[in-house]
Amino acid sequence: MELISRMMDGSISYDPEGRLEPVSSGPGANQGDKIERLKDVPMFEGCSQRQLRSVARIARVFDVAAGTLLTRAGEPGDEFFLIIDGTARADVSAERHVLLHPDEFFGEMSLLDGGPRSATVVADTPLRLLVISRRHFSALLKDVPGLTEALLVTLSRRVRQAEERAERLGGGQNARGSSGAGADTVPRPPGPA
Ligand code: CMP
Numbered sequence: 001m002e003l004i005s006r007m008m009d010g011s012i013s014y015d016p017e018g019r020l021e022p023v024s025s026g027p028g029a030n031q032g033d034k035i036e037r038l039k040d041v042p043m044f045e046g047c048s049q050r051q052l053r054s055v056a057r058i059a060r061v062f063d064v065a066a067g068t069l070l071t072r073a074g075e076p077g078d079e080f081f082l083i084i085d086g087t088a089r090a091d092v093s094a095e096r097h098v099l100l101h102p103d104e105f106f107g108e109m110s111l112l113d114g115g116p117r118s119a120t121v122v123a124d125t126p127l128r129l130l131v132i133s134r135r136h137f138s139a140l141l142k143d144v145p146g147l148t149e150a151l152l153v154t155l156s157r158r159v160r161q162a163e164e165r166a167e168r169l170g171g172g173q174n175a176r177g178s179s180g181a182g183a184d185t186v187p188r189p190p191g192p193a
Pocket of ligand 1: 077090098106107111119121
């Protein structure tokens with residue numbers, strides 16, 4: 001089970017190495033701060049004050065050290081992540097990884113189709129994350145129709161870019177080796193995948 005899942009369901013209270021902690025103070029920690037921050041997130045643009053309040057109520061904020069594994073390709077996943085601060089790296093294939101920046105999200109695919117994680121995502125820098133569990137995510141999509149649209153736009157971009165990249169490579173590589181929506185792609189670091 002992913003570390004954050006265990007944090008979210010309370011089965012562990014903190015990472016044994018102290019790298020992952022729910023934020024109890026500082027920006028982004030309390031309801032008021034969360035709502036203020038959510039107002040600036042393009043994905044929540046168009047949300048009413050009531051909708052922002054419900055997002056702030058269900059979302060938890062976590063601080064994560066660089067190097068923390070957030071999703072592992074092929075494993076089940078139960079959380080949606082929105083980056084508040086810092087950069088995450090999605091390893092979308094053995095050759096390619098994609099950098100994800102503040103206001104970008106990941107983890108939506110497993111929640112939408114129930115399949116395993118499509119990519120391994122690691123904190124590239126220290127990260128502050130807003131995390132929403134599967135149960136709350138489904139309810140949120142029903143309550144805030146604009147979010148579905150935001151997800152579809154990003155997914156469409158990712159598919160389009162995957163297709164373009166596959167085409168550039170002459171169809172010789174799996175489409176998952178593409179970049180993400182508006183994201184940087186950078187060469188894979190040395191070491192095992
Ligand atoms: P999920 O499959 O739940 O977990 C891994 C996440 O990595 C996935 O959801 C997406 O959010 C993200 N991801 C997968 N492929 C790409 C891509 N090509 N570009 C950017 N992000 C991706």
